[in-house]
Amino acid sequence: MNQLKKTNRILIFFLLIVVFLYLGAPFLIPFIFGIFFAFLMVPLCKFLEKIKLNRTIAALLSTLVVFIIFGGILFLFITQINLFVSDMPSMEDKVMSLIKSGQNRIEAITNISLSQQDEILEERSGQIIEKIEPFVTNFFGNVLSTVFSFFLVLIYLFLLLLYRKKIFDFLMMYVSQEQESSTKETLSKISHVAFHYLWGRAKVMILLGIMFFITFILFGLPYALLFTLFGAVITIIPYFGPLLSGLLPILFSFIYFDSLQKILIFSSIVIVIQLIESYVLEPLILGKEVEINPLVIIVTIVVGGIIWGLAGMILFVPIIAMVKIISLNQSKLRPIGFLLGQRDKDEFKK
Numbered sequence: 082m083n084q085l086k087k088t089n090r091i092l093i094f095f096l097l098i099v100v101f102l103y104l105g106a107p108f109l110i111p112f113i114f115g116i117f118f119a120f121l122m123v124p125l126c127k128f129l130e131k132i133k134l135n136r137t138i139a140a141l142l143s144t145l146v147v148f149i150i151f152g153g154i155l156f157l158f159i160t161q162i163n164l165f166v167s168d169m170p171s172m173e174d175k176v177m178s179l180i181k182s183g184q185n186r187i188e189a190i191t192n193i194s195l196s197q198q199d200e201i202l203e204e205r206s207g208q209i210i211e212k213i214e215p216f217v218t219n220f221f222g223n224v225l226s227t228v229f230s231f232f233l234v235l236i237y238l239f240l241l242l243l244y245r246k247k248i249f250d251f252l253m254m255y256v257s258q259e260q261e262s263s264t265k266e267t268l269s270k271i272s273h274v275a276f277h278y279l280w281g282r283a284k285v286m287i288l289l290g291i292m293f294f295i296t297f298i299l300f301g302l303p304y305a306l307l308f309t310l311f312g313a314v315i316t317i318i319p320y321f322g323p324l325l326s327g328l329l330p331i332l333f334s335f336i337y338f339d340s341l342q343k344i345l346i347f348s349s350i351v352i353v354i355q356l357i358e359s360y361v362l363e364p365l366i367l368g369k370e371v372e373i374n375p376l377v378i379i380v381t382i383v384v385g386g387i388i389w390g391l392a393g394m395i396l397f398v399p400i401i402a403m404v405k406i407i408s409l410n411q412s413k414l415r416p417i418g419f420l421l422g423q424r425d426k427d428e429f430k431k
Contacts, residue, residue, distance in 0.1 A: 102388050110392045111230045115237025117399060118147055119245070120275040121283075126242050140242035144235055154310065155231065161307035267410040274406050278399050281367040286313045289326070289358045296354065300347050302330060303337055316358065318394045319378050323359055327351045373401060377421050 122143040129139035256264045290313035297305035312326035331348045338344045381401050385393030401421060408418030
């Protein structure tokens with residue numbers, strides 16, 4: 082009976098966390114983004130304070146750096162999307178040519194005539210348009226929402242950098258003197274791992290973007306900058322991101338490239354770049370310190386997507402990385418840290 086009560090309490094606790102995360106999303110998403118950006122900018126803020134700059138000025142300059150970098154990326158992305166949308170009518174002939182070519186192949190393989198295929202396309206085209214229109218409307222609505230949220234993130238970032246010592250002192254007030262040193266060590270490790278993960282992820286995205294952009298330019302793929310930005314940014318989502326980053330330019334190569342040989346070579350190079358990103362750059366730059374069990378990552382991404390959408394798919398993984406560090410530094414929670422990590426039992430005990 083006692084075991085049943087304990088299980089029920091655990092289930093209710095997790096249910097309350099899910100409800101809190103879901104209902105608190107409008108506040109929590111920009112606030113947690115602000116926290117992660119603060120982890121990234123604390124070293125710069127400390128450096129500016131060491132050269133005798135006022136803390137307010139140091140926090141403001143650090144926030145300005147984030148605004149210039151990420152605001153510039155967001156501006157470029159929106160500009161490239163607008164250019165792509167405005168050029169869509171000019172793609173119609175190429176798309177129709179591709180469809181006709183595909184229809185001819187289908188006819189040769191299945192003996193379904195072109196007229197029968199056209200009838201099927203006419204029946205389905207209305208349904209496709211009905212699904213595309215709300216998607217496009219929601220997309221542009223999400224872009225405007227993202228711009229607003231970005232400025233809210235900057236406000237949180239500035240205030241977190243400005244009052245970081247006060248927040249640290251507040252947390253330490255709840256810690257006994259016996260646990261003070263271990264708590265400081267745990268907080269230091271969390272800060273270090275969060276910075277290491279975020280900065281490492283940024284470096285991987287930059288290197289991947291450089292490789293993508295060079296490849297797209299050499300092959301003459303239109304909208305190279307758009308595909309590069311999309312491909313680099315989407316890889317922040319482990320496993321699913323790298324797959325999508327290469328899939329889109331490969332699909333468009335079928336529209337813009339006339340030679341099948343060129344398409345195959347281009348696709349092969351894109352796949353090789355993705356493999357380099359996944360199996361060389363990430364292990365080399367991120368290292369074992371932030372390694373998480375692949376099963377945990379996939380579950381985390383799926384749950385994050387259900388609760389917070391795309392933001393959850395991005396944020397939940399570094400949150401789990403931080404939970405792993407907290408667990409490893411608390412004796413009662415070490416089994417959780419073991420479950421979240423990749424090391425086996427014997428290596429974990431060392």
